[in-house]
Amino acid sequence: xxxxxxxxxxxxxxxxxxxxxxxxxxxxxxxxxxxxxxxxxxxxxxxxxxxxxxxxxxxxxxxxxxxxxxxxxxxxxxxxxxxxxxxxxxxxxxxxxxxxxxxxxxxxxxxxxxxxxxxxxxxxxxxxxxxxxxxxxxxxxxxxxxxxxxxxxxxxxxxxxxxxxxxx
Numbered sequence: 815x816x817x818x819x820x821x822x823x824x825x826x827x828x829x830x831x832x833x834x835x836x837x838x839x840x841x842x843x844x845x846x847x848x849x850x851x852x853x854x855x856x857x858x859x860x861x862x863x864x865x866x867x868x869x870x871x872x873x874x875x876x877x878x879x880x881x882x883x884x885x886x887x888x889x890x891x892x893x894x895x896x897x898x899x900x901x902x903x904x905x906x907x908x909x910x911x912x913x914x915x916x917x918x919x920x921x922x923x924x925x926x927x928x929x930x931x932x933x934x935x936x937x938x939x940x941x942x943x944x945x946x947x948x949x950x951x952x953x954x955x956x957x958x959x960x961x962x963x964x965x966x967x968x969x970x971x972x973x974x975x976x977x978x979x980x981x982x
Contacts, residue, residue: 832874834870841862841863861941862942865944872955915959917959
């Protein structure tokens with residue numbers, strides 16, 4: 815049940831990230847059009863885009879892992895015997911879980927501090943808050959660590975990878 819809820823959260827964040835990409839595309843197009851034809855760019859677009867790219871990547875990280883859509887090379891792993899392949903994949907998934915859990919651990923205090931002080935990026939006239947993005951990074955990292963851990967457990971049990979079962 816908890817796994818389904820977390821996978822649902824991953825899918826929801828993926829949808830939010832996709833909508834966010836469209837928003838950023840429109841924002842950049844309006845900025846470029848304003849700059850080229852009217853000599854008046856939108857203020858704050860570089861700051862918004864810079865912060866947004868980080869946020870949308872982390873919104874989509876865990877879901878991308880779940881559906882097996884990350885770029886990877888399998889040329890060596892495919893040549894291994896099944897037992898060795900499972901071991902290599904288990905170790906990879908375990909290291910992934912540890913790495914992303916460490917991202918959460920190392921960023922937690924900074925995220926709390928950014929909320930406390932109301933951290934912003936940019937200067938007047940546009941100041942973009944960064945504290946929600948810091949939270950999204952940690953949420954995305956935590957969900958990615960969870961997905962890696964789930965994949966490691968499934969691989970240890972000798973089952974097919976979890977990412978192959980993703981509905982979308």
